[in-house]
Structures are given as C-alpha cells and as structure tokens.
Amino acid sequence: QYSPDNVAGADGANDPTEITFPGCSCLTSSCVVHACPCLCHGENYNSLCLRPTDKEEYARPVFECNAMCQCGESCQNRVVQRGLQFRLEVFKTEKKGWGLRTLEFIAKGRFVCEYAGEVLGFDEARRRMQAQTLKDSNYIIVVREHLHSGQVMETFVDPTYIGNIGRFLNHSCEPNLLMVPVRVDSMVPKLALFAAADISAGEELSYDYSGRFHNLSITNREQKSLEDGNSLRKPCYCGTRTCASFLPWDSSLFSTP
Numbered sequence: 595q596y597s598p599d600n601v602a603g604a605d606g607a608n609d610p611t612e613i614t615f616p617g618c619s620c621l622t623s624s625c626v627v628h629a630c631p632c633l634c635h636g637e638n639y640n641s642l643c644l645r646p647t648d649k650e651e652y653a654r655p656v657f658e659c660n661a662m663c664q665c666g667e668s669c670q671n672r673v674v675q676r677g678l679q680f681r682l683e684v685f686k687t688e689k690k691g692w693g694l695r696t697l698e699f700i701a702k703g704r705f706v707c708e709y710a711g712e713v714l715g716f717d718e719a720r721r722r723m724q725a726q727t728l729k730d731s732n733y734i735i736v737v738r739e740h741l742h743s744g745q746v747m748e749t750f751v752d753p754t755y756i757g758n759i760g761r762f763l764n765h766s767c768e769p770n771l772l773m774v775p776v777r778v779d780s781m782v783p784k785l786a787l788f789a790a791a792d793i794s795a796g797e798e799l800s801y802d803y804s805g806r807f808h809n810l811s812i813t814n815r816e817q818k819s820l821e822d823g824n825s826l827r828k829p830c831y832c833g834t835r836t837c838a839s840f841l842p843w844d845s846s847l848f849s850t851p
Contacts, residue, residue, distance in 0.1 A: 595756045598677055600710050600784065603752070607715025614780040617662025624670045625659060632659045632671055639673050643703030644774065644788045656776045656786075673705050674776045674786045680706060682799070684762050689831040691731070693798050694762040700793040706771060707799075709735060709760035709785040711753030719750035728828075733761050736844055737775055737785060737805065749775065749783055760787065765841055766800035768834040773801055800832065804842035 600610035618630045627633045637645055638656050659671045681697040700706060711733070714722070719734055726732060733754045739747040753761040763771070772790045775783035787801055827840040 596758065597710060597756050598758050599708070600713050600751065600782065601756055603712035603714035603718055603750075605715050605718035607718065608713040608782050610713045610780070610782040612780050612782075613661055615657075615660050615662065615777070617660055618665060620659075620663070620665045620669075623666045623668055625663075625665050630659070630665075630671070632657050632663065639670055640703075642670075642673060642705070643701065644705070646703070653772075653774045656774060658776060658778045660779045662779075674708065674784050675778050678707055678759075679704075682707065682759060684759065687764070687798070690764045692762045693764050693800075694759060695796060695798045696793055698795050700789045702789050702792050704789050706787050706789055707760050707763075708758060709751060709753070709763070709773065709787060711751045711757035711761065712755065713782055714750040714752055716748065716750065719752065722752060722754075733757070735785065735803070736846070737773070737783070739775060747781075749785070751785055760785075763787070764798070764800050764832070765803040765830060766832040766834060767802070767830065767837045768832070769800040769802045770797065771799055771801040773805060802842070 602609045618632050620630050635655050687693040734752045737749045771787040776786040777783050827843045830841050
C-alpha cells in the first residue's frame with residue numbers, strides 16, 4: 595500500500611500524525627533566525643537546499659515550521675513537508691532488484707524524497723526482523739540519534755507493507771544521498787533524503803544503509819560488529835571503488851531481550 599507519509603505501526607507505539615509541537619507566531623511570509631523558535635538551532639535551508647554542516651560528523655537537528663505555525667506556506671523553513679519535487683522512476687537493476695533513479699538534474703543539498711512507512715516500537719521491529727529469512731528483503735531502518743544528555747533516541751520505520759518510493763532506494767558504499775531526521779509536527783522524525791552531491795538525470799539514487807553521515811570512513815568498532823555478523827549478511831552489488839562487499843548489518847534487533 596502506497597503512502598507518501600509515515601503512518602502509525604500495527605503496534606500503535608508511535609503516531610507520526612499527531613501534532614505535539616507548538617507553532618511559531620511569526621507573521622512574516624518566511625521565518626528568520628533569532629526571531630523564530632523553530633529556527634533555534636540556526637537556519638535549516640538556503641534556497642531550498644540543506645544548509646552545509648561545515649564538515650560536522652553528525653547531522654544537526656532540523657525542525658521545520660509546522661501546522662500550528664502562523665507563517666505562510668511559502669516559508670523557507672517548509673521543505674520536506676512539501677513532498678516530492680522531482681520526477682523519479684522505479685526501474686529494474688541488473689543485480690540489485692528494483693532501484694530508483696532521477697529523471698532530472700538534482701542540485702546538491704536539495705530534498706529528494708522521504709523514507710516513509712510504518713513507525714514501529716522496538717519490540718515490534720525486533721519481532722519482524724527475527725521473523726525474516728535470508729531470502730526475505732529487509733526494509734526496516736533503524737535511526738539512532740545521540741542527545742547531549744547521553745540518551746539515544748531510536749526511530750524504526752518499516753515500509754514493507756505501507757510505504758513510499760523510498761523503499762526502492764538501494765545501498766551504495768559511495769551514495770549520492772544522505773539521510774537526515776527532520777521534525778515537523780512532533781518528535782517522530784521524517785527520514786528525509788537529501789542530495790549529497792549534484793545528481794545527473796538518469797542516475798540511480800542511493801544512500802548508505804549504515805547511516806554514516808557525510809560518507810565517513812568506517813570505525814574499528816563498526817568493522818568488528820560487521821565481521822561478527824558476516825554469516826547473516828547479504829552481498830553488496832554497488833560496484834563502487836570502496837565497496838565493502840556486504841550490506842551494512844545491525845545486530846541489535848537480533849539480540850535477546
């Protein structure tokens with residue numbers, strides 16, 4: 595079933611449609627930094643492009659103006675919520691099954707699409723993962739955000755049964771998209787994919803399933819975790835110069851409670 599936005603999972607643990615954020619009271623057509631509470635972390639976009647992060651290791655928080663805000667629909671802090679702006683095409687690849695490509699040029703920093711599906715709680719996500727066989731395709735993604743307090747926020751999205759075109763994106767060890775959690779109406783984020791470089795028409799779209807930001811080199815700890823799970827991992831066919839030979843692996847959903 596196709597859905598352009600996240601929906602509540604079967605376990606009912608999270609409702610992505612709930613509006614819990616207060617809105618700004620900006621009466622201008624477009625909000626500005628220092629005057630809008632939605633921009634307390636700084637400007638998010640510049641001419642529809644994600645603001646460069648100055649080689650920061652992690653993506654910084656992105657909060658867009660929401661349904662409760664007084665600013666207009668043309669506010670520059672409303673990007674991901676507007677949905678698809680480019681013509682994309684699902685196509686059959688040689689070795690990777692279905693894939694997704696763009697039919698037009700996409701400039702670096704532009705929002706491309708969301709990875710949308712059922713938003714699950716940890717228990718339901720683990721149940722679904724453990725029910726999979728080696729022949730099954732896994733679409734469940736786990737996004738972990740590390741807070742200044744030391745806490746870790748986890749978001750589980752599964753587009754297997756309900757989702758959007760994001761489910762057709764393949765992994766690449768040298769991807770042209772990067773994933774950034776973007777919040778609009780609540781703390782349940784939209785998993786937004788932005789162009790990591792200029793992308794030509796006809797080029798396949800891909801992102802790093804491991805979630806590494808700015809395509810940083812893998813750490814020794816991550817390498818050990820990957821080696822420990824090699825028996826369950828699937829081969830990678832991205833064909834890039836730095837291909838790791840296997841798709842990224844997260845063993846946390848396979849551990850016993």
